[in-house]
Amino acid sequence: MECDVVFTAKEVTAALVLEKNVVVIDVLRATSTMLTALFNGCTAIIPVKEPEEGKKLLEKELLTRGEARENYVLGGERGGVLIPGYDLGNSPLEYTYSAIGQKKLIFCTTNGTLAISKAAQAKNLYLGALLNAGALAATLKKKGDPIIFACAGTRGHYTLEDVLAAGLIMHELKNQTENVALSDKALTSLVLYRYYENDLAKVVNFSKHAKVLTALGFTKDVAYCSQKNLFDLVPAYKQGEIRLGEM
Amino acid sequence: MECDVVFTAKEVTAALVLEKNVVVIDVLRATSTMLTALFNGCTAIIPVKEPEEGKKLLEKELLTRGEARENYVLGGERGGVLIPGYDLGNSPLEYTYSAIGQKKLIFCTTNGTLAISKAAQAKNLYLGALLNAGALAATLKKKGDPIIFACAGTRGHYTLEDVLAAGLIMHELKNQTENVALSDKALTSLVLYRYYENDLAKVVNFSKHAKVLTALGFTKDVAYCSQKNLFDLVPAYKQGEIRLGEM
Numbered sequence: 495m496e497c498d499v500v501f502t503a504k505e506v507t508a509a510l511v512l513e514k515n516v517v518v519i520d521v522l523r524a525t526s527t528m529l530t531a532l533f534n535g536c537t538a539i540i541p542v543k544e545p546e547e548g549k550k551l552l553e554k555e556l557l558t559r560g561e562a563r564e565n566y567v568l569g570g571e572r573g574g575v576l577i578p579g580y581d582l583g584n585s586p587l588e589y590t591y592s593a594i595g596q597k598k599l600i601f602c603t604t605n606g607t608l609a610i611s612k613a614a615q616a617k618n619l620y621l622g623a624l625l626n627a628g629a630l631a632a633t634l635k636k637k638g639d640p641i642i643f644a645c646a647g648t649r650g651h652y653t654l655e656d657v658l659a660a661g662l663i664m665h666e667l668k669n670q671t672e673n674v675a676l677s678d679k680a681l682t683s684l685v686l687y688r689y690y691e692n693d694l695a696k697v698v699n700f701s702k703h704a705k706v707l708t709a710l711g712f713t714k715d716v717a718y719c720s721q722k723n724l725f726d727l728v729p730a731y732k733q734g735e736i737r738l739g740e741m
Numbered sequence: 742m743e744c745d746v747v748f749t750a751k752e753v754t755a756a757l758v759l760e761k762n763v764v765v766i767d768v769l770r771a772t773s774t775m776l777t778a779l780f781n782g783c784t785a786i787i788p789v790k791e792p793e794e795g796k797k798l799l800e801k802e803l804l805t806r807g808e809a810r811e812n813y814v815l816g817g818e819r820g821g822v823l824i825p826g827y828d829l830g831n832s833p834l835e836y837t838y839s840a841i842g843q844k845k846l847i848f849c850t851t852n853g854t855l856a857i858s859k860a861a862q863a864k865n866l867y868l869g870a871l872l873n874a875g876a877l878a879a880t881l882k883k884k885g886d887p888i889i890f891a892c893a894g895t896r897g898h899y900t901l902e903d904v905l906a907a908g909l910i911m912h913e914l915k916n917q918t919e920n921v922a923l924s925d926k927a928l929t930s931l932v933l934y935r936y937y938e939n940d941l942a943k944v945v946n947f948s949k950h951a952k953v954l955t956a957l958g959f960t961k962d963v964a965y966c967s968q969k970n971l972f973d974l975v976p977a978y979k980q981g982e983i984r985l986g987e988m
Contacts, residue, residue, distance in 0.1 A: 501748075654925040678901040678948050685936045686929055701925050 495639035495671065499660050499679040502647030503609035511644075515637045516616035517630060517663065518731075520646035521655040522703050523584050523712075524606025525623040525729075526719040527569075528599075530586040532738055533725050535595030536567075539736040541607040545570070545577045548602045555598075567594055570602030574710050577602065585715050605646035610731055613644050621729040621736065624659045624694065628723040631666035633739070639675075643683070654686070654701035655719070658694070661687030662722065695720040742886040742918065746907050746926040749894030750856035758891075762884045763863035764877060764910065765978075767893035768902040769950050770831050770959075771853025772870040772976075773966040775846075777833040778816075779985055780972050782842030786983040788854040792817070792824045795849045802845075814841055817849030821957050824849065832962050852893035857978055860891050868976040868983060871906045871941065875970040878913035880986070890930070901933070901948035902966070905941070908934030909969065942967040 500506055519525055528539050542548040548568055555561060570577055571584035582588045584603055601607065613619055618637055622630050634641055643663065645656035661683035668674050668684075676684060690697040698704055698720040707716055730739030747753055766772055775786055789795045795815055802808060817824055818831035829835045831850055848854065860866055865884055869877050881888055890910065892903035908930035915921050915931075923931060937944040945951055945967040954963055977986030 652926050652929075654928060657929065679899050681901060681944075681947060682899075682904065682929060682933055685933050689932045689936050697928075700928060 495634070495641060495667070495673055496675045497639070497641045497643070497664055497667070497680040498677040499643045499645065499657065499683050501645050501652045501657065501679070502650050503605055503612055503644070504647070504650045506609055506612040506644050508615045511613045511616040511642060513617050514640050514642050515618045515620070515634060516613045516642045516644055517620045517622040517634070518606065518609045518613055518644045518646065519622045519656045519659045520603070520606030520609065521623050521659050521698070521719050522653070522701070522707060523586060523715055523719055524603040524646065525621045526625055527584055527586040527589060528601065528621055528729060528736060529623055529625050529725055529727060531589040531594045531599050532729055533727060534589055534591045536589070536597060536599050539599045539601050540734060541610045541736065542600060542602045543607055543611055545572060545580070545602055548600045549579060552600055565597055567597050567599045569599055572604065574707060574712070585712060586718055587714060605648055609644050609646040614731065619731040620739065621731070622659060622663055624662055624720060624722050625724045626727050627659065627662040628666045629726045629728050630663050631670055633728045634663070634667055635670050643680070648703050653703050655698045655704065657683045658686050658690070658697060661685070694722060742881070742888060742914065742920055743922045744886070744888045744890070744911055744914070744927040745924040746890045746892065746904065746930050748892050748899045748904065748926070749897050750852055750859060750891070751894070751897045753856055753859040753891050755862045758860045758863040758889060760864050761887050761889050762865045762867070762881060763860045763889045763891055764867045764869040764881070765853065765856045765860055765891045765893065766869045766903045766906045767850070767853030767856065768870050768906050768945070768966050769900070769948070769954060770833060770962055770966055771850040771893065772868045773872055774831055774833040774836060775848065775868055775976060775983060776870055776872050776972055776974060778836040778841045778846050779976055780974060781836055781838045783836070783844060783846050786846045786848050787981060788857045788983065789847060789849045790854055790858055792819060792827070792849055795847045796826060799847055812844055814844050814846045816846055819851065821954060821959070832959060833965055834961060852895055856891050856893040861978065866978040867986065868978070869906060869910055871909055871967060871969050872971045873974050874906065874909040875913045876973045876975050877910050878917055880975045881910070881914055882917050890927070895950050900950050902945045902951065904930045905933050905937070905944060908932070941969060
């Protein structure tokens with residue numbers, strides 16, 4: 495199985511993802527938060543790129559579907575913090591069952607949802623994080639190659655924790671099959687994971703983005719997102735929505 | 742000392758390198774070959790971007806300086822092989838004392854000389870490879886920060902061996918001073934080196950570019966360029982020429 499990695503959302507193009515199985519990774523915090531929401535009973539996530547787009551989409555959903563406002567949550571961030579008029583921010587710890595259970599989430603983040611929208615034409619599009627690496631590897635093994643790990647990065651810059659998660663998923667995949675071929679970037683990602691295998695919190699904390707979040711008071715989020723294989727879940731994007739996919 | 746890395750020549754800009762100490766790295770093979778030429782008595786290297794530019798420059802040098810043709814070597818590659826009309830290719834093993842000693846080299850390669858020309862406005866601009874990592878670290882320690890390792894890459898793509906060399910140079914720098922601050926990309930590079938510290942040939946051979954060179958028959962070049970700290974030399978670029986700099 496051929497594995498390649500792109501380091502930032504801005505490198506993702508329709509041509510790149512065509513006929514590929516793609517995993518979008520935004521460890522701090524978009525994909526970790528979406529995983530947590532789905533684990534806690536969120537029925538579906540609609541990713542949007544801009545805050546206003548989320549608000550307009552909510553109005554449209556309420557009007558056309560006749561649904562109650564309490565069946566929806568507007569969530570996401572700009573600059574790491576809550577968007578004015580939104581219900582929840584981008585902290586996974588906010589997405590408890592009482593906050594999101596049986597509700598639909600309209601979700602807007604800076605890097606994660608951008609990467610998803612740019613990879614929307616993939617053959618299969620999954621969400622990955624440290625939290626669900628093992629489950630993802632099992633799904634990827636079934637789906638076959640070629641596989642692209644699309645690290646979201648931060649505003650066009652490389653982020654350590656996303657590449658680390660790509661490395662962990664490849665490590666899990668190699669545990670499940672011998673038939674894995676790595677590009678130069680894929681090997682680098684695998685090595686990053688294996689070097690820090692027993693100390694993921696340390697390397698995640700090292701990253702620039704973790705330092706920004708810590709300065710904003712999100713220390714617990716960083717620790718939470720550094721956990722390995724907490725969920726046996728594989729969220730999949732299809733026709734504008736993210737739901738728990740076939741495993 | 743703040744260290745950052747760029748993974749490809751195309752990411753190098755005048756704004757990025759301004760007031761910075763920059764190390765251009767093209768392990769396979771441009772910087773390894775230039776180092777070897779300088780070690781074997783080459784008096785200066787003039788990097789050029791295009792094959793025709795090299796030929797015109799040679800004509801001009803011969804006319805304006807009244808020098809003999811045998812005092813110059815036209816060297817470089819396109820597609821990994823000798824350029825028609827050139828004296829030597831891009832194999833370091835060609836640049837023996839009898840071939841290059843006391844001569845000036847006009848040198849044209851695909852990625853390495855592109856990276857040099859794009860980084861020409863740096864405060865100080867050095868050439869790095871696995872072959873001279875220790876000597877470079879000593880120079881960088883003296884020059885101070887910020888430091889940028891500009892990996893040449895291959896036609897805009899990430900190459901493992903250049904990032905490995907950036908990692909080795911930072912490893913040597915950290916051996917010489919405790920005061921080293923690494924960006925996310927810099928830490929990734931350092932980890933790549935440390936993971937393969939005792940088996941550099943293995944990881945260099947893994948790279949896509951090494952496989953291309955091996956298929957072209959340059960197996961010995963790949964092994965040669967995988968050696969660590971063979972030369973105690975620091976080539977520096979100044980006003981269009983590369984010479985052995987102050988250490």
